[in-house]
Amino acid sequence: MSVKSVLTVAAMAAVSGTLALTTTASGAWTVTNLNSPATFQSRALGHSGAQQVGWATPGGGPRHASLWSGSAASWVDLHPAGAEFSAAEDADGGIQVGSAFFGGTRFAGLWSGTAASWVNLNPSGSTGSIAYAAHGGRQAGFVTLGGSRAAMWSGTAASFVNLHPSGASASQIFGMDGASQVGFTTTSVNGASLWTGTAASWVNLHPTGSTLSFAYDVSGSQQGGYAWMSGVRRASLWTGSAASWTDLNPVGATDGIVWGVDNGIQVGSIQLGGLQRASLWNGTAGSWEDLSLALPGTWFGSEATSVWADGASLWISGWGIDASGAESALLWSRPIPAPGAAALLGLGGLIAGGGAPPPRLIHPHPHPHPHPHTHPHTHPAPP
Secondary structure, X not given: OOOOOOOOHHHHHHHHOOOOEEEOOOOOOEEEEOOOOOXXXXXXXXXEOOEEEEEEEEOOOOOEXXXXXXXXXXXXXXXXXXXXXXXXXEEEOOEEEEEEEEOOEEEEEEEOOOHHHOEEOOOOOOOOEEEEEEEOOEEEEEEEOOOEEEEXXXXXXXXXXXXXXXXXXXXXXXXXXXXXXXXXXXXXXXXXXXXXXXXXXXXXXXXXXXXXXXEEEEEOOEEEXXXXXXXXXXXXXXXXXXXXXXXXXXXXXXXXXEEEEEXXXXXXXXXXXXXXXXXXXXXXXXXOEEHHHHOOEEEEEEEEEEEEEOOOEEEEEEEEEEOOOOEEEEEEXXXXXXXXXXXXXXXXXXXXXXXXXXOOOOOOOOOOOOOOOOXXXXXXXXX
């Protein structure tokens, strides 16, 4: 399971028997269901250009790391031979990263488009690991060396670099871009954290008044994740310091999280009216957009996990729970408007930036699942 997979399955399940969101397709957004006829359930957790990655359950069996290229028919099973479970968390430049279970132990790894290309990144001495992010030939996540330790690699197990801050009891990286890495570090509490390539570069993003916080993605000067404030999980945005924390929960939301950040756009989910809703923001709570309104038919919940632009369109990957109760990987897309209209929609950065930003690493996804996050990894319980 992925960090992003952990989400709010429990919250969604709690309402799935009584509440549902019935929608029709939105004129602005096109939504593609990536769930293949060969798989029972699926989630899209990360992206790179035209590729989406996550997991699917072929024949209703265990989770298999999965790769798509914009359609259900494009599904590729990345599950390594001999593995019990696997999940892909992110992609970059034709490389996919994630983890697989062998003999009950989870190992970080990478692929280059096929199951046979699996490379085990678990370094010598580590008793388990997960790779959550990839960018520019590097991968990031954590290894287990007497506890979880924030880690980076450059394509091999031997390239492992330990980013664990001095004095911390645990640390993990969930997202990265060309310069920075984000995740959490445990000191007195689990707190959102930022690095720039070394253990000594660690910056504590944990905001005053929060009992728990995590950062899941980073793009340029922005970091996204969540913080528990006054008993509520709040979708959160930072710009490099704890003091910069911004609450993105819209009025009425009882839960929120940011999974993906790209060029001034944030995506994740909030809970509103008893339903988990895939969400998009442009840096403020007031900019919140309900992506679940674009889903055709009846859905019991949804979540957006990553976002990117290709110069002409904005793309968001994620997943939802359909009317049958099954989870399906989803892909939202819409054209990027002309510069004038883009400014009105809060998308000016995508235009001014010259189109698609450089490939970057991603998340999370926490998800309260095992960060299994799959299976042996679990998202911290609310305080």
